[in-house]
Amino acid sequence: xxxxxxxxxxxxxxxxxxxxxxxxxxxxxxxxxxxxxxxxxxxxxxxxxxxxxxxxxxxxxxxxxxxxxxxxxxxxxxxxxxxxxxxxxxxxxxxxxxxxxxxxxxxxxxxxxxxxxxxxxxxxxxxxxxxxxxxxxxxxxxxxxxxxxxxxxxxxxxxxxxxxxxxxxxxxxxxxxxxxxxxxxxxxxxxxxxxxxxxxxxxxxxxxxxxxxxxxxxxxxxxxxxxxxxxxxxxxxxxxxxxxxxxxxxxxxxxxxxxxxxxxxxxxxxxxxxxxxxxxxxxxxxxxxxxxxxxxxxxxxxxxxxxxxxxxxxxxxxxxxxxxxxxxxxxxxxxxxxxxxxxxxxxxxxxxxxxxxxxxxxxxxxxxxxxxxxxxxxxxxxxxxxxxxxxxxxxxxxxxxxxxxxxxxxxxxx
Amino acid sequence: xxxxxxxxxxxxxxxxxxxxxxxxxxxxxxxxxxxxxxxxxxxxxxxxxxxxxxxxxxxxxxxxxxxxxxxxxxxxxxxxxxxxxxxxxxx
Numbered sequence: 001x002x003x004x005x006x007x008x009x010x011x012x013x014x015x016x017x018x019x020x021x022x023x024x025x026x027x028x029x030x031x032x033x034x035x036x037x038x039x040x041x042x043x044x045x046x047x048x049x050x051x052x053x054x055x056x057x058x059x060x061x062x063x064x065x066x067x068x069x070x071x072x073x074x075x076x077x078x079x080x081x082x083x084x085x086x087x088x089x090x091x092x093x094x095x096x097x098x099x100x101x102x103x104x105x106x107x108x109x110x111x112x113x114x115x116x117x118x119x120x121x122x123x124x125x126x127x128x129x130x131x132x133x134x135x136x137x138x139x140x141x142x143x144x145x146x147x148x149x150x151x152x153x154x155x156x157x158x159x160x161x162x163x164x165x166x167x168x169x170x171x172x173x174x175x176x177x178x179x180x181x182x183x184x185x186x187x188x189x190x191x192x193x194x195x196x197x198x199x200x201x202x203x204x205x206x207x208x209x210x211x212x213x214x215x216x217x218x219x220x221x222x223x224x225x226x227x228x229x230x231x232x233x234x235x236x237x238x239x240x241x242x243x244x245x246x247x248x249x250x251x252x253x254x255x256x257x258x259x260x261x262x263x264x265x266x267x268x269x270x271x272x273x274x275x276x277x278x279x280x281x282x283x284x285x286x287x288x289x290x291x292x293x294x295x296x297x298x299x300x301x302x303x304x305x306x307x308x309x310x311x312x313x314x315x316x317x318x319x320x321x322x323x324x325x326x327x328x329x330x331x332x333x334x335x336x337x338x339x340x341x342x343x344x345x346x347x348x349x350x351x352x353x354x355x356x357x358x359x360x361x362x363x364x365x366x367x368x369x370x371x372x373x374x375x376x377x378x379x380x381x382x383x384x385x386x387x388x389x390x391x392x393x394x395x396x397x398x399x400x401x402x403x404x405x406x407x408x409x410x411x412x413x414x
Numbered sequence: 415x416x417x418x419x420x421x422x423x424x425x426x427x428x429x430x431x432x433x434x435x436x437x438x439x440x441x442x443x444x445x446x447x448x449x450x451x452x453x454x455x456x457x458x459x460x461x462x463x464x465x466x467x468x469x470x471x472x473x474x475x476x477x478x479x480x481x482x483x484x485x486x487x488x489x490x491x492x493x494x495x496x497x498x499x500x501x502x503x504x505x
Contacts, residue, residue, distance in 0.1 A: 048502075137501070138501060138502055139501050140499070140501045143501055161500045161501055161502060162500070162502045163422055163423060163498070163500040163502045164422045165422060166421065166422045166498075166500065168500060183470065183497075184468055184470075184499045185467050185468070186467045186468050187468060187499060188466075188468045188499050201502055232497075234495075234497065243475075243495075244475060245472050245475045245476075245477070245495075245497065246475050246476060246477065247477070248477065248480055336426075340454070340457050343457060344457055
């Protein structure tokens with residue numbers, strides 16, 4: 001394919017030296033490096049995928065790099081978000097990332113957008129002259145938003161996604177091939193697919209996928225090689241296997257097969273039935289926010305367990321979280337199992353569904369807890385839809401994190 | 415026997431198994447055999463008799479939607495894949 005733009009910027013003597021390993025390759029050359037300097041790339045997220053992306057694109061001499069993030073650096077980010085460091089814990093991710101990028105390469109410009117990406121601001125931000133957008137987000141609503149806004153504005157979207165030991169890479173470019181929606185017309189319902197925060201991720205995996213996204217961005221900008229348009233790479237780190245599948249443009253795609261002017265950005269949280277970011281006020285309709293869930297504190301849990309009260313304490317976290325820390329004496333049933341059982345029973349199925357719930361008596365007082373209190377509140381809502389009495393169920397405020405803070409200071413937090 | 419590759423998010427419902435041998439002459443029969451072996455997968459893959467729209471089944475590098483869907487014939491050493499929708503990246 002041809003390069004995305006024909007702009008060329010001048011290189012100083014120092015810059016020619018800095019980029020000499022690029023410039024001596026015929027595929028890049030002086031012209032290619034001047035083109036990279038005149039290029040602009042917008043990164044959505046400066047976390048796992050965004051860290052290697054920002055570092056390598058800065059080092060490669062992309063002249064203008066935009067960062068969209070609203071978060072602050074947390075100690076637990078450092079397992080994979082290598083652009084940040086202990087010295088920047090507590091700072092905004094934008095300031096932390098920008099300082100590291102400019103230390104690596106002061107010749108570039110970093111543009112910071114300190115806000116969550118939303119349907120209200122996406123077209124303004126994406127419209128500020130970006131040649132390529134790179135999607136390094138962590139949730140479905142934002143992924144659909146990035147896709148739709150890119151298609152509408154005709155910008156290629158370099159997609160990367162990760163889960164545990166598995167990664168996906170593609171280039172969604174409605175002008176020349178399929179978009180994200182051609183492959184994934186609808187998101188999975190909330191609860192069926194855990195997030196990285198719930199499911200975990202190998203810390204190196206975003207490095208692998210993020211550097212491949214950076215490679216695709218450079219290829220698009222230089223117009224060299226075969227970009228991943230119409231293809232998706234599936235990477236399995238445990239097997240160290242790479243498999244490429246074909247993605248075709250859906251002639252009925254509601255986004256990339258209609259006139260760009262007709263593409264309207266949606267309420268993606270509604271579309272996906274889940275919040276897009278921590279600051280969101282979205283609540284999905286069938287989850288806990290629609291009903292009044294009673295609460296108890298971790299001190300109530302402690303005394304109920306100690307006094308042998310007629311209370312069943314249920315831990316609805318995932319099994320691997322139980323190994324990190326757990327309260328002794330709890331019944332353990334993961335929230336996705338409760339949700340699936342509820343869905344199944346409502347659809348008239350029984351076999352597996354009733355097995356899952358048979359350990360939870362309907363006549364007993366139930367205290368439900370998770371890590372912080374969200375999944376357990378949802379679980380109470382699900383149980384209330386299949387015959388459990390709301391008056392007998394209590395959500396443990398603050399979950400096991402509160403237990404670690406208030407009852408057992410030696411318990412590890414995650 | 416044909417094989418079906420199970421993606422990580424769904425392995426919680428296959429006792430952790432990544433590759434499952436399945437019997438059947440079509441994609442639909444192979445999936446039915448998979449669900450006989452692991453009934454908990456049903457809610458994730460099907461809505462009634464229809465494949466859920468976010469479930470992508472590939473034979474080799476080709477989407478069954480562009481072949482004959484669930485009626486696509488497969489031979490005994492075919493490799494099928496379920497491609498999951500995953501969203502992780504930032505956090």
